[in-house]
């Protein structure tokens with residue numbers, strides 16, 4: 001059976017638990033014919049355990065996206081395993097606890113800087129680390145949470161996502177001539193590990209229950225995974241600098 005990612009080589013970050021959006025992207029990518037590699041943070045053992053639940057065996061590479069040595073050695077390891085890349089999934093977000101949960105006006109710059117480094121700048125640093133592997137062009141897909149609005153308790157992750165969204169547009173501009181597309185999936189709330197660190201996650205879920213034109217389930221990361229796989233495929237060949245909302249339609253309604 002042929003899949004929409006047949007013959008594609010994809011590096012996927014952010015698989016931590018079965019609830020990770022990236023886990024579902026990885027599962028669907030394999031089902032659609034891709035050869036994938038996973039990166040792991042904080043420990044490869046955690047990701048390796050979850051990866052056993054994927055349809056096919058997969059190699060896991062340790063990668064802290066703020067660690068320059070990890071980024072520098074990535075190209076060699078990926079080249080040895082896959083020979084090159086056709087796609088890259090950035091499914092990474094983090095903010096220290098004092099940057100979320102109603103402390104917006106008092107958060108230290110140190111914490112804001114960490115949120116920005118891990119959640120926004122890393123789209124650029126990770127992509128540049130992988131760029132030599134995408135000789136024939138490629139598709140880079142990241143994950144955002146709609147940065148047009150404020151969200152209760154989301155606090156400095158909001159500006160970090162706004163930075164991620166702007167970063168993806170500038171990268172789309174600068175990498176277009178190399179036939180590298182850069183797009184984001186803007187997902188609705190999903191009860192992952194990252195979500196557990198958002199103190200107001202239940203309020204975000206309630207917002208979706210009230211507003212979403214399509215029924216939304218915080219327990220189902222698969223729709224976001226499908227959006228990622230679609231953007232990795234050849235079915236969005238002239239789409240770059242775009243944000244595809246996989247949010248049940250909440251971005252389109254005004255309450």
Ligand code: NAD
Pocket residue numbers: 013014015016017019020021022040041042063064065066090091092093094118143144145186187188189190191192193194195
């Ligand atoms: P998750 O906790 O499963 O994934 C977050 C990932 O970030 C983890 O795998 C973690 O290892 C990784 N990470 C954190 N710091 C890192 C570092 N220094 N280096 C490398 N990796 C690091 O949660 P998720 O919900 O699957 O989150 C994935 C992406 O989706 C994030 O960008 C998140 O902001 C975004 N997102 C999540 C939701 C949601 O409600 N869960 C909604 C929209 C967007």
